[in-house]
Amino acid sequence: MTTTMTTTMTTRVRARARALGLGLALLLVAAPAARAEEALIAVAANFTAAARDIGAAFEAEGGHSVTFSFGSTGKLYAQIAHGAPFHAFLAADVARPEKAEAEGLAVSGSRFTYALGRLALYSPDPDRIGTDGAVALAADDVDRLAIANPVTAPYGAAALEVLAALDLTDALRARLVQGDTIMQTHQFVVTGNVPLGFVALAQIVGHTDGSRWLVPQDLYTPLRQDAVLLRAGADSVAARAFLDFLRGPVARDIITGYGYGLDDDGRG
Amino acid sequence: MATVVWLTLQLAAVVTVVLLVVSTPIAWWLARSKAPWKEVVGALVTLPLVLPPTVLGFYLLVAFSPSSPLGQAIEGVFGQGLPFTFEGLVVASVLHSLPFAVQPIRNAFEAIGDRPLEVAATLRASPWAAFWTVAVPLARPGFLAGAILGFAHTMGEFGVVLMIGGNIPGETKVLSIAIYDYVETLEWDKAHVLAAGMLGFSFTVLLAMRLVERRLGWGGQTR
Numbered sequence: 001m002t003t004t005m006t007t008t009m010t011t012r013v014r015a016r017a018r019a020l021g022l023g024l025a026l027l028l029v030a031a032p033a034a035r036a037e038e039a040l041i042a043v044a045a046n047f048t049a050a051a052r053d054i055g056a057a058f059e060a061e062g063g064h065s066v067t068f069s070f071g072s073t074g075k076l077y078a079q080i081a082h083g084a085p086f087h088a089f090l091a092a093d094v095a096r097p098e099k100a101e102a103e104g105l106a107v108s109g110s111r112f113t114y115a116l117g118r119l120a121l122y123s124p125d126p127d128r129i130g131t132d133g134a135v136a137l138a139a140d141d142v143d144r145l146a147i148a149n150p151v152t153a154p155y156g157a158a159a160l161e162v163l164a165a166l167d168l169t170d171a172l173r174a175r176l177v178q179g180d181t182i183m184q185t186h187q188f189v190v191t192g193n194v195p196l197g198f199v200a201l202a203q204i205v206g207h208t209d210g211s212r213w214l215v216p217q218d219l220y221t222p223l224r225q226d227a228v229l230l231r232a233g234a235d236s237v238a239a240r241a242f243l244d245f246l247r248g249p250v251a252r253d254i255i256t257g258y259g260y261g262l263d264d265d266g267r268g
Numbered sequence: 269m270a271t272v273v274w275l276t277l278q279l280a281a282v283v284t285v286v287l288l289v290v291s292t293p294i295a296w297w298l299a300r301s302k303a304p305w306k307e308v309v310g311a312l313v314t315l316p317l318v319l320p321p322t323v324l325g326f327y328l329l330v331a332f333s334p335s336s337p338l339g340q341a342i343e344g345v346f347g348q349g350l351p352f353t354f355e356g357l358v359v360a361s362v363l364h365s366l367p368f369a370v371q372p373i374r375n376a377f378e379a380i381g382d383r384p385l386e387v388a389a390t391l392r393a394s395p396w397a398a399f400w401t402v403a404v405p406l407a408r409p410g411f412l413a414g415a416i417l418g419f420a421h422t423m424g425e426f427g428v429v430l431m432i433g434g435n436i437p438g439e440t441k442v443l444s445i446a447i448y449d450y451v452e453t454l455e456w457d458k459a460h461v462l463a464a465g466m467l468g469f470s471f472t473v474l475l476a477m478r479l480v481e482r483r484l485g486w487g488g489q490t491r
Contacts, residue, residue, distance in 0.1 A: 072452075074452060074453060075452045078451070078452050078453070078454055081454065143348065144352060144434075146434075149435060149449070151449065151452075151453050152449075152452055152453060176436065177352045177434035177435075177436060178434055178435035178436070179434070179435075180430060180435070188352075188434065191329060191330070191333050191335075192333050192334050192335040193329065193332070193333050193334065193349065193351045193352070194352070194434075
Protein backbone atom coordinates (compact mmCIF):
# COMPACT_ATOMS: atom_id res chain seq x y z
CA MET A 1 0.00 0.00 0.00
CA THR A 2 2.80 2.32 0.91
CA THR A 3 4.54 1.44 -2.33
CA THR A 4 1.45 2.25 -4.38
CA MET A 5 1.16 5.58 -2.69
CA THR A 6 4.78 6.38 -3.35
CA THR A 7 4.38 5.39 -6.97
CA THR A 8 1.32 7.57 -7.34
CA MET A 9 3.15 10.47 -5.78
CA THR A 10 6.16 9.97 -8.00
CA THR A 11 3.89 9.94 -11.04
CA ARG A 12 2.28 13.13 -9.85
CA VAL A 13 5.60 14.81 -9.26
CA ARG A 14 6.72 13.72 -12.69
CA ALA A 15 3.55 15.04 -14.28
CA ARG A 16 4.05 18.32 -12.51
CA ALA A 17 7.66 18.53 -13.64
CA ARG A 18 6.55 17.85 -17.20
CA ALA A 19 3.96 20.63 -16.99
CA LEU A 20 6.58 22.95 -15.60
CA GLY A 21 8.95 22.06 -18.42
CA LEU A 22 6.23 22.73 -20.98
CA GLY A 23 5.51 26.07 -19.33
CA LEU A 24 9.19 27.02 -19.41
CA ALA A 25 9.43 26.05 -23.06
CA LEU A 26 6.40 28.18 -23.87
CA LEU A 27 7.92 31.06 -21.93
CA LEU A 28 11.12 30.78 -23.95
CA VAL A 29 9.17 30.80 -27.20
CA ALA A 30 7.26 33.86 -26.01
CA ALA A 31 10.39 35.61 -24.75
CA PRO A 32 11.02 37.89 -27.75
CA ALA A 33 7.54 39.40 -27.32
CA ALA A 34 8.02 39.66 -23.56
CA ARG A 35 11.02 41.91 -24.10
CA ALA A 36 8.63 44.63 -25.25
CA GLU A 37 8.13 47.07 -22.40
CA GLU A 38 5.24 49.08 -21.13
CA ALA A 39 5.49 52.84 -20.74
CA LEU A 40 3.37 54.46 -18.07
CA ILE A 41 2.69 58.08 -19.00
CA ALA A 42 0.94 60.82 -17.02
CA VAL A 43 -1.00 63.03 -19.44
CA ALA A 44 -2.70 66.37 -18.93
CA ALA A 45 -6.46 65.96 -19.41
CA ASN A 46 -6.72 68.30 -22.42
CA PHE A 47 -4.44 65.96 -24.41
CA THR A 48 -6.56 62.84 -23.69
CA ALA A 49 -7.92 62.19 -27.18
CA ALA A 50 -4.67 63.02 -28.96
CA ALA A 51 -2.65 60.85 -26.56
CA ARG A 52 -4.94 57.87 -27.20
CA ASP A 53 -4.48 58.24 -30.96
CA ILE A 54 -0.73 58.68 -30.63
CA GLY A 55 -0.57 55.70 -28.25
CA ALA A 56 -2.40 53.50 -30.76
CA ALA A 57 -0.07 54.59 -33.57
CA PHE A 58 2.95 54.03 -31.32
CA GLU A 59 1.85 50.52 -30.36
CA ALA A 60 1.07 49.67 -33.99
CA GLU A 61 4.55 50.72 -35.04
CA GLY A 62 6.83 49.26 -32.42
CA GLY A 63 6.80 46.40 -29.97
CA HIS A 64 6.23 48.55 -26.89
CA SER A 65 2.94 49.28 -25.23
CA VAL A 66 1.86 52.45 -23.49
CA THR A 67 -0.59 53.12 -20.66
CA PHE A 68 -1.89 56.59 -19.87
CA SER A 69 -3.10 58.21 -16.66
CA PHE A 70 -5.12 61.34 -17.27
CA GLY A 71 -5.61 64.19 -14.83
CA SER A 72 -5.10 67.89 -14.35
CA THR A 73 -1.47 68.98 -14.64
CA GLY A 74 -1.34 70.13 -11.01
CA LYS A 75 -2.85 66.91 -9.71
CA LEU A 76 -0.50 64.74 -11.75
CA TYR A 77 2.44 66.80 -10.55
CA ALA A 78 1.40 66.26 -6.93
CA GLN A 79 1.20 62.52 -7.58
CA ILE A 80 4.65 62.51 -9.19
CA ALA A 81 6.07 64.49 -6.29
CA HIS A 82 4.75 61.76 -4.00
CA GLY A 83 6.33 58.90 -5.84
CA ALA A 84 3.81 57.95 -8.51
CA PRO A 85 5.51 55.42 -10.82
CA PHE A 86 5.01 57.39 -14.05
CA HIS A 87 7.79 57.15 -16.64
CA ALA A 88 7.03 60.41 -18.40
CA PHE A 89 4.83 63.47 -17.87
CA LEU A 90 2.95 65.29 -20.62
CA ALA A 91 1.89 68.49 -18.88
CA ALA A 92 -0.30 71.36 -20.03
CA ASP A 93 2.26 73.97 -19.01
CA VAL A 94 5.99 74.58 -18.77
CA ALA A 95 6.06 75.34 -15.07
CA ARG A 96 5.41 71.84 -13.69
CA PRO A 97 7.86 69.93 -15.94
CA GLU A 98 10.43 72.62 -15.18
CA LYS A 99 9.77 72.23 -11.48
CA ALA A 100 10.05 68.44 -11.77
CA GLU A 101 13.46 68.91 -13.41
CA ALA A 102 14.59 71.38 -10.77
CA GLU A 103 13.53 69.10 -7.93
CA GLY A 104 15.24 66.07 -9.37
CA LEU A 105 12.00 64.27 -10.20
CA ALA A 106 12.76 64.33 -13.90
CA VAL A 107 15.75 63.56 -16.10
CA SER A 108 17.35 66.93 -16.78
CA GLY A 109 17.66 67.89 -20.41
CA SER A 110 14.76 65.67 -21.46
CA ARG A 111 12.14 68.42 -21.48
CA PHE A 112 10.62 69.61 -24.76
CA THR A 113 7.46 71.32 -26.00
CA TYR A 114 5.16 68.79 -27.67
CA ALA A 115 2.16 71.02 -28.35
CA LEU A 116 0.86 74.57 -28.12
CA GLY A 117 -2.62 74.51 -26.62
CA ARG A 118 -5.52 76.64 -27.79
CA LEU A 119 -8.33 77.81 -25.53
CA ALA A 120 -11.89 77.90 -26.88
CA LEU A 121 -15.24 79.09 -25.57
CA TYR A 122 -17.87 76.49 -26.34
CA SER A 123 -21.63 76.15 -26.05
CA PRO A 124 -23.84 73.28 -27.23
CA ASP A 125 -26.37 75.97 -28.23
CA PRO A 126 -25.64 76.88 -31.87
CA ASP A 127 -26.89 80.44 -31.42
CA ARG A 128 -25.22 81.38 -28.16
CA ILE A 129 -21.76 82.37 -29.38
CA GLY A 130 -21.48 84.70 -32.38
CA THR A 131 -18.31 85.99 -33.99
CA ASP A 132 -17.23 87.79 -30.82
CA GLY A 133 -17.10 85.56 -27.77
CA ALA A 134 -16.82 88.58 -25.48
CA VAL A 135 -20.41 89.49 -26.38
CA ALA A 136 -21.60 85.98 -25.50
CA LEU A 137 -19.73 86.16 -22.18
CA ALA A 138 -21.27 89.52 -21.29
CA ALA A 139 -24.83 88.37 -22.08
CA ASP A 140 -27.28 88.67 -19.21
CA ASP A 141 -28.52 85.08 -19.40
CA VAL A 142 -25.10 83.54 -18.72
CA ASP A 143 -26.06 82.21 -15.30
CA ARG A 144 -23.08 79.84 -15.20
CA LEU A 145 -19.70 79.76 -16.89
CA ALA A 146 -17.59 76.61 -16.68
CA ILE A 147 -13.81 76.75 -16.38
CA ALA A 148 -11.25 74.22 -15.22
CA ASN A 149 -9.89 74.59 -11.67
CA PRO A 150 -7.37 77.41 -12.28
CA VAL A 151 -5.06 76.24 -9.51
CA THR A 152 -4.46 72.76 -10.90
CA ALA A 153 -5.39 73.11 -14.58
CA PRO A 154 -3.43 75.53 -16.83
CA TYR A 155 -6.46 75.88 -19.14
CA GLY A 156 -8.46 77.14 -16.14
CA ALA A 157 -5.76 79.69 -15.35
CA ALA A 158 -5.79 80.79 -19.01
CA ALA A 159 -9.58 81.20 -18.86
CA LEU A 160 -9.22 83.55 -15.88
CA GLU A 161 -6.64 85.57 -17.83
CA VAL A 162 -9.11 85.93 -20.69
CA LEU A 163 -11.84 87.16 -18.33
CA ALA A 164 -9.40 89.66 -16.84
CA ALA A 165 -8.32 90.85 -20.29
CA LEU A 166 -11.96 91.37 -21.26
CA ASP A 167 -12.73 93.15 -17.97
CA LEU A 168 -15.36 90.55 -17.12
CA THR A 169 -13.80 89.08 -13.98
CA ASP A 170 -16.01 90.96 -11.54
CA ALA A 171 -19.16 90.38 -13.57
CA LEU A 172 -18.64 86.63 -13.85
CA ARG A 173 -16.72 85.65 -10.71
CA ALA A 174 -19.84 84.57 -8.84
CA ARG A 175 -21.05 82.51 -11.79
CA LEU A 176 -17.94 80.42 -12.31
CA VAL A 177 -18.35 76.67 -12.08
CA GLN A 178 -15.07 74.79 -11.78
CA GLY A 179 -14.39 71.40 -13.27
CA ASP A 180 -11.83 69.23 -11.53
CA THR A 181 -10.10 68.81 -14.89
CA ILE A 182 -10.70 70.30 -18.32
CA MET A 183 -12.45 67.00 -19.09
CA GLN A 184 -15.05 67.58 -16.38
CA THR A 185 -15.41 71.19 -17.52
CA HIS A 186 -16.16 69.95 -21.03
CA GLN A 187 -18.64 67.43 -19.61
CA PHE A 188 -20.48 70.18 -17.67
CA VAL A 189 -20.99 72.10 -20.91
CA VAL A 190 -21.80 69.17 -23.20
CA THR A 191 -24.43 67.78 -20.82
CA GLY A 192 -26.13 71.19 -20.92
CA ASN A 193 -25.73 71.72 -17.18
CA VAL A 194 -23.75 74.90 -17.87
CA PRO A 195 -24.60 77.07 -20.91
CA LEU A 196 -21.02 77.76 -21.93
CA GLY A 197 -17.47 77.16 -20.84
CA PHE A 198 -13.79 77.53 -21.60
CA VAL A 199 -12.46 74.23 -22.91
CA ALA A 200 -9.45 73.07 -24.90
CA LEU A 201 -9.85 73.44 -28.65
CA ALA A 202 -8.72 69.81 -28.94
CA GLN A 203 -11.87 68.71 -27.11
CA ILE A 204 -14.26 70.28 -29.59
CA VAL A 205 -12.53 69.94 -32.97
CA GLY A 206 -14.73 66.91 -33.59
CA HIS A 207 -17.98 68.64 -32.58
CA THR A 208 -19.97 69.94 -35.51
CA ASP A 209 -22.88 71.13 -33.36
CA GLY A 210 -23.02 74.04 -30.97
CA SER A 211 -21.16 77.32 -31.26
CA ARG A 212 -17.59 78.23 -30.44
CA TRP A 213 -15.12 81.07 -30.19
CA LEU A 214 -11.45 80.44 -30.67
CA VAL A 215 -10.03 82.78 -28.05
CA PRO A 216 -7.48 85.19 -29.61
CA GLN A 217 -4.03 84.25 -28.40
CA ASP A 218 -3.16 87.75 -27.24
CA LEU A 219 -5.72 87.39 -24.41
CA TYR A 220 -3.80 84.71 -22.49
CA THR A 221 -0.29 83.43 -21.88
CA PRO A 222 0.48 80.82 -24.55
CA LEU A 223 -0.37 77.32 -23.40
CA ARG A 224 3.02 75.83 -24.09
CA GLN A 225 2.73 72.14 -23.17
CA ASP A 226 5.96 70.44 -22.16
CA ALA A 227 6.81 66.77 -21.83
CA VAL A 228 9.57 65.41 -19.63
CA LEU A 229 11.11 62.03 -18.89
CA LEU A 230 10.70 61.25 -15.20
CA ARG A 231 13.25 59.66 -12.93
CA ALA A 232 11.15 56.49 -12.66
CA GLY A 233 11.36 56.19 -16.44
CA ALA A 234 15.05 57.03 -16.85
CA ASP A 235 15.85 53.40 -17.70
CA SER A 236 12.61 52.67 -19.53
CA VAL A 237 13.27 51.92 -23.21
CA ALA A 238 9.55 52.15 -23.88
CA ALA A 239 9.19 55.60 -22.31
CA ARG A 240 12.14 56.98 -24.27
CA ALA A 241 10.77 55.42 -27.45
CA PHE A 242 7.37 57.00 -26.78
CA LEU A 243 8.87 60.46 -26.24
CA ASP A 244 10.84 60.08 -29.49
CA PHE A 245 7.65 59.01 -31.23
CA LEU A 246 5.86 62.05 -29.79
CA ARG A 247 8.40 64.25 -31.62
CA GLY A 248 8.07 62.32 -34.88
CA PRO A 249 5.98 63.11 -37.97
CA VAL A 250 3.12 60.69 -37.21
CA ALA A 251 2.51 62.17 -33.78
CA ARG A 252 2.92 65.72 -35.12
CA ASP A 253 0.17 65.09 -37.66
CA ILE A 254 -2.14 63.79 -34.93
CA ILE A 255 -1.30 66.76 -32.68
CA THR A 256 -2.02 69.39 -35.34
CA GLY A 257 -5.14 67.43 -36.31
CA TYR A 258 -6.52 68.18 -32.86
CA GLY A 259 -5.97 71.90 -33.35
CA TYR A 260 -2.72 72.24 -31.40
CA GLY A 261 0.15 74.33 -32.64
CA LEU A 262 3.72 73.07 -32.83
CA ASP A 263 6.78 74.70 -31.42
CA ASP A 264 8.62 75.00 -34.70
CA ASP A 265 10.43 78.20 -33.77
CA GLY A 266 12.09 76.60 -30.78
CA ARG A 267 13.05 73.57 -32.78
CA GLY A 268 15.51 75.42 -35.02
CA MET B 269 -11.37 78.41 5.22
CA ALA B 270 -14.03 79.76 7.58
CA THR B 271 -16.42 80.07 4.62
CA VAL B 272 -15.89 76.43 3.81
CA VAL B 273 -16.57 75.24 7.35
CA TRP B 274 -19.61 77.50 7.73
CA LEU B 275 -21.04 76.40 4.38
CA THR B 276 -20.56 72.73 5.27
CA LEU B 277 -22.26 73.20 8.66
CA GLN B 278 -25.17 74.98 6.97
CA LEU B 279 -25.51 72.20 4.43
CA ALA B 280 -25.42 69.51 7.13
CA ALA B 281 -27.99 71.37 9.25
CA VAL B 282 -30.46 71.88 6.40
CA VAL B 283 -30.01 68.30 5.20
CA THR B 284 -30.61 66.96 8.73
CA VAL B 285 -33.91 68.85 9.08
CA VAL B 286 -35.10 67.69 5.67
CA LEU B 287 -33.93 64.14 6.43
CA LEU B 288 -35.97 63.96 9.64
CA VAL B 289 -39.10 65.24 7.89
CA VAL B 290 -38.71 62.85 4.95
CA SER B 291 -37.48 59.81 6.89
CA THR B 292 -40.14 59.75 9.61
CA PRO B 293 -43.11 58.73 7.43
CA ILE B 294 -40.95 56.30 5.44
CA ALA B 295 -39.57 54.70 8.60
CA TRP B 296 -43.05 54.52 10.17
CA TRP B 297 -44.49 52.83 7.11
CA LEU B 298 -41.57 50.41 6.87
CA ALA B 299 -41.93 49.55 10.55
CA ARG B 300 -45.74 49.15 10.64
CA SER B 301 -46.80 48.07 7.15
CA LYS B 302 -47.75 44.46 6.49
CA ALA B 303 -47.42 44.93 2.73
CA PRO B 304 -45.47 42.04 1.20
CA TRP B 305 -43.45 44.39 -1.02
CA LYS B 306 -42.40 46.72 1.75
CA GLU B 307 -38.89 45.29 1.74
CA VAL B 308 -38.62 46.39 -1.89
CA VAL B 309 -39.09 49.94 -0.67
CA GLY B 310 -36.75 49.19 2.24
CA ALA B 311 -34.04 48.06 -0.18
CA LEU B 312 -34.58 51.12 -2.40
CA VAL B 313 -34.16 53.43 0.57
CA THR B 314 -31.01 51.58 1.65
CA LEU B 315 -29.45 51.67 -1.85
CA PRO B 316 -27.36 54.83 -1.33
CA LEU B 317 -25.55 52.97 1.46
CA VAL B 318 -23.92 50.58 -1.00
CA LEU B 319 -23.99 52.52 -4.28
CA PRO B 320 -20.78 54.28 -5.30
CA PRO B 321 -21.39 58.04 -4.90
CA THR B 322 -20.35 58.46 -8.52
CA VAL B 323 -23.37 56.40 -9.61
CA LEU B 324 -25.68 58.69 -7.66
CA GLY B 325 -23.81 61.75 -8.94
CA PHE B 326 -24.05 60.55 -12.52
CA TYR B 327 -27.80 59.92 -12.33
CA LEU B 328 -28.41 63.25 -10.61
CA LEU B 329 -26.38 65.05 -13.26
CA VAL B 330 -28.45 63.40 -15.98
CA ALA B 331 -31.76 63.88 -14.18
CA PHE B 332 -31.13 67.53 -13.23
CA SER B 333 -29.74 68.49 -16.63
CA PRO B 334 -31.73 71.26 -18.36
CA SER B 335 -32.21 68.88 -21.29
CA SER B 336 -34.10 66.33 -19.16
CA PRO B 337 -37.85 66.67 -18.41
CA LEU B 338 -37.20 66.70 -14.65
CA GLY B 339 -34.49 69.33 -15.02
CA GLN B 340 -36.80 71.47 -17.14
CA ALA B 341 -39.62 71.13 -14.60
CA ILE B 342 -37.29 72.18 -11.77
CA GLU B 343 -36.02 75.15 -13.73
CA GLY B 344 -39.60 76.09 -14.59
CA VAL B 345 -40.67 76.06 -10.95
CA PHE B 346 -37.60 77.49 -9.22
CA GLY B 347 -36.13 79.61 -12.01
CA GLN B 348 -32.78 77.81 -11.87
CA GLY B 349 -31.40 74.33 -12.23
CA LEU B 350 -30.12 72.21 -9.36
CA PRO B 351 -26.58 71.28 -10.39
CA PHE B 352 -23.88 73.64 -9.06
CA THR B 353 -26.20 75.16 -6.46
CA PHE B 354 -26.51 74.83 -2.69
CA GLU B 355 -30.06 73.54 -3.16
CA GLY B 356 -28.77 70.89 -5.52
CA LEU B 357 -26.33 69.71 -2.87
CA VAL B 358 -29.17 69.56 -0.34
CA VAL B 359 -31.24 67.30 -2.61
CA ALA B 360 -28.24 65.12 -3.42
CA SER B 361 -27.17 64.85 0.22
CA VAL B 362 -30.67 63.97 1.40
CA LEU B 363 -30.81 61.12 -1.09
CA HIS B 364 -27.30 60.01 -0.23
CA SER B 365 -27.85 60.08 3.54
CA LEU B 366 -31.41 58.72 3.54
CA PRO B 367 -30.53 55.22 4.81
CA PHE B 368 -28.53 56.72 7.67
CA ALA B 369 -31.66 58.42 8.97
CA VAL B 370 -34.38 55.94 7.99
CA GLN B 371 -32.73 52.84 9.45
CA PRO B 372 -32.33 53.97 13.09
CA ILE B 373 -35.79 55.56 13.13
CA ARG B 374 -37.34 52.43 11.65
CA ASN B 375 -35.55 50.26 14.22
CA ALA B 376 -36.83 52.49 17.02
CA PHE B 377 -40.41 52.32 15.74
CA GLU B 378 -40.19 48.54 15.42
CA ALA B 379 -38.83 48.22 18.96
CA ILE B 380 -41.96 49.90 20.34
CA GLY B 381 -44.13 46.98 19.26
CA ASP B 382 -47.92 46.96 19.03
CA ARG B 383 -48.78 47.11 22.71
CA PRO B 384 -48.19 50.77 23.59
CA LEU B 385 -50.20 51.80 20.52
CA GLU B 386 -53.03 49.38 21.39
CA VAL B 387 -53.10 50.76 24.90
CA ALA B 388 -53.27 54.27 23.47
CA ALA B 389 -56.14 53.17 21.23
CA THR B 390 -58.10 51.73 24.18
CA LEU B 391 -57.64 55.13 25.84
CA ARG B 392 -59.37 56.57 22.77
CA ALA B 393 -56.31 58.18 21.30
CA SER B 394 -56.63 58.64 17.55
CA PRO B 395 -53.83 56.98 15.50
CA TRP B 396 -52.49 60.49 14.78
CA ALA B 397 -52.45 61.40 18.47
CA ALA B 398 -50.96 58.02 19.41
CA PHE B 399 -48.21 58.56 16.89
CA TRP B 400 -47.23 61.93 18.33
CA THR B 401 -47.74 61.23 22.03
CA VAL B 402 -46.62 57.60 22.20
CA ALA B 403 -44.57 56.46 19.20
CA VAL B 404 -42.44 59.57 18.64
CA PRO B 405 -41.40 60.03 22.29
CA LEU B 406 -40.58 56.33 22.61
CA ALA B 407 -38.56 56.41 19.38
CA ARG B 408 -36.55 59.43 20.49
CA PRO B 409 -33.19 57.57 20.53
CA GLY B 410 -33.81 56.54 16.93
CA PHE B 411 -34.50 60.12 15.88
CA LEU B 412 -31.39 61.30 17.64
CA ALA B 413 -29.21 58.60 16.08
CA GLY B 414 -30.70 59.29 12.64
CA ALA B 415 -30.13 63.03 12.97
CA ILE B 416 -26.55 62.64 14.17
CA LEU B 417 -25.64 60.08 11.51
CA GLY B 418 -27.30 62.12 8.76
CA PHE B 419 -25.53 65.28 9.91
CA ALA B 420 -22.13 63.60 10.16
CA HIS B 421 -22.50 61.80 6.86
CA THR B 422 -23.39 65.05 5.08
CA MET B 423 -20.38 66.80 6.66
CA GLY B 424 -18.14 64.25 4.95
CA GLU B 425 -19.97 64.13 1.62
CA PHE B 426 -17.47 64.03 -1.25
CA GLY B 427 -18.12 61.94 -4.35
CA VAL B 428 -21.56 63.28 -5.18
CA VAL B 429 -20.47 66.87 -4.50
CA LEU B 430 -17.42 66.48 -6.73
CA MET B 431 -19.69 65.43 -9.57
CA ILE B 432 -22.51 67.97 -9.29
CA GLY B 433 -20.98 70.73 -7.13
CA GLY B 434 -18.67 72.62 -9.48
CA ASN B 435 -16.39 73.76 -6.63
CA ILE B 436 -17.98 77.22 -6.19
CA PRO B 437 -16.69 79.04 -3.09
CA GLY B 438 -19.53 79.92 -0.72
CA GLU B 439 -22.04 77.87 -2.71
CA THR B 440 -20.83 74.33 -3.28
CA LYS B 441 -17.22 74.21 -2.10
CA VAL B 442 -17.64 72.09 1.01
CA LEU B 443 -15.06 70.84 3.47
CA SER B 444 -14.16 67.55 1.82
CA ILE B 445 -13.69 69.29 -1.55
CA ALA B 446 -11.51 71.93 0.08
CA ILE B 447 -9.33 69.23 1.65
CA TYR B 448 -9.06 67.50 -1.73
CA ASP B 449 -8.04 70.79 -3.37
CA TYR B 450 -5.45 71.56 -0.70
CA VAL B 451 -3.91 68.10 -1.03
CA GLU B 452 -3.83 68.36 -4.82
CA THR B 453 -2.11 71.73 -4.68
CA LEU B 454 0.32 70.54 -2.00
CA GLU B 455 -0.99 73.03 0.58
CA TRP B 456 -0.64 70.43 3.28
CA ASP B 457 -0.74 72.80 6.24
CA LYS B 458 -4.29 73.84 5.34
CA ALA B 459 -5.29 70.28 4.52
CA HIS B 460 -3.97 69.24 7.93
CA VAL B 461 -6.06 71.84 9.76
CA LEU B 462 -9.29 70.79 8.05
CA ALA B 463 -8.56 67.08 8.17
CA ALA B 464 -7.70 67.13 11.86
CA GLY B 465 -10.82 69.15 12.56
CA MET B 466 -12.90 66.61 10.68
CA LEU B 467 -11.25 63.73 12.54
CA GLY B 468 -11.95 65.32 15.91
CA PHE B 469 -15.50 66.17 14.89
CA SER B 470 -16.30 62.66 13.68
CA PHE B 471 -14.91 61.05 16.81
CA THR B 472 -16.82 63.45 19.06
CA VAL B 473 -20.04 62.75 17.20
CA LEU B 474 -19.71 58.99 17.52
CA LEU B 475 -18.73 59.19 21.18
CA ALA B 476 -21.59 61.57 21.95
CA MET B 477 -24.01 59.29 20.16
CA ARG B 478 -22.92 56.24 22.18
CA LEU B 479 -23.27 58.17 25.43
CA VAL B 480 -26.67 59.59 24.52
CA GLU B 481 -27.84 56.20 23.29
CA ARG B 482 -26.94 54.59 26.60
CA ARG B 483 -28.64 57.24 28.66
CA LEU B 484 -31.79 57.36 26.54
CA GLY B 485 -31.75 53.58 26.26
CA TRP B 486 -32.05 53.29 30.05
CA GLY B 487 -34.66 56.03 30.14
CA GLY B 488 -36.68 54.22 27.51
CA GLN B 489 -36.87 51.01 29.55
CA THR B 490 -39.88 52.26 31.52
CA ARG B 491 -42.29 50.37 29.29
